[in-house]
Amino acid sequence: MENILEVKDLNISFHTFAGEVKAIRGVNFELKKGETLAIVGESGSGKSVTTKAIMKLLPPGNSEIKQGEILFDGKDLTKLTDRQMQKIRGKDISMIFQDPMTSLNPTMTVGKQIMEPLIKHQDMSKSAARERALQLLKLVGIPKPELRIKQYPHQFSGGMRQRVVIAIALACNPKVLIADEPTTALDVTIQAQILELMKDLQNKIDTSIIFITHDLGVVANVADRVAVMYGGKIVEIGTVDEVFYNPQHPYTWGLISSMPSLDAKEEELYAIPGTPPNLLNPPKGDAFAPRNEYAMQIDLEEQPPMFKVSDTHYAATWLLHPDAPKVEPPAAVKSRMRKFMGAK
Secondary structure, three states, X not given: OOEEEEEEEEEEEEEEOOEEEXXXXXXXXXXXXXXXXXXXXXXXXXXXXXXXXXXXXXXXXXXXXXXXXXXXXXXXXXXXXXXXXXXXXXXXXXXXXXXXXXXXOOOOOHHHXXXXXXXXXXXXXXXXXHHHHXXXXXXXXXXXXXXHOOOOHHXXXXXXXXXXXXXXXXXXXXXXXXXXXXXXXOOHHHHHHHHHHHHHHHHHHOOEEEEEEOOHHHHHHHOOEEXXXXXXXXXXXXXXXXXXXXXXXXXXXXXXXXXXXXOOOOOOOOOOOOOOOOOOOOOOOOOOHHHOOOOOHHHHHOOOOOEEEEOOEEXXXXXXXXXXXXXXXXXXXXXXXXXXXXXX
16 A cells, blocks of 8 residues: 655654753654554653644744654655645644544634634635535534534533544545544543544545554554554554564553453553653663563663564564564463454
């Protein structure tokens, strides 16, 4: 499949009173047409910063793309001005944010908010935009769209507001849709409905999706490929089956082990020991080494390259070096792998 988006050697820093925070350190990935790529990792790993850089929505003044390229339709988005990006945002690349209430304008009806990108990017008349807005409300499963189109965000439930946000994001049939933890603020039942809706809509409009989440259970159900981030870097990337059935990086093992299971017999849920690295002063070697029980001396001294596991599966761990000792994933990982892939 053809790549629609390519991120190459992306490095992003934030300039703070404490010093330079090296938030993104050499991130590389591609997004293919029609696929869903999930980016997973704990808070502070760099997931949202990476995708906000794609949209050029990093905070002005203290953020800087130090090097790298973000190629979309043959253009390097890092080189575009804000005026040039305004023609792409909402039209070719759209974003669904985590909290629908802060994404919607409380003083405007939802109808006007859905119509806005249609009038701006598609040059539609108000009447045509209203008809399209009604279609979108129906598409995302909002009942009585003729009534709802005149209402304000506070008159909608959390799940319905998120459906409105998705309708706005899909208004112009974007080529790339970025979903930044779109179900975190929702209860489990509504979360499942929103995920099912996104899968269904992707098939209908043939868009490519970058799905940011910390929930590996969600990943198993929605993604084609998975990129695992830690300390501002991608430490493992592969298809869903490869990352779940054959995870290679100890951090991925930790994430899978820490997933809750309804029939788990353990009294306590596993937690990865330690804390994420301080990116004001990034470690010389593997950022995960201080939390990694399988770390070797070289992990403290040198960053591992991306080792090839298969044509589609890569992991940055010295355990994959031919001279490294052979280490099996913990039993908890193997147990979770079977359960989650069985529920896929």
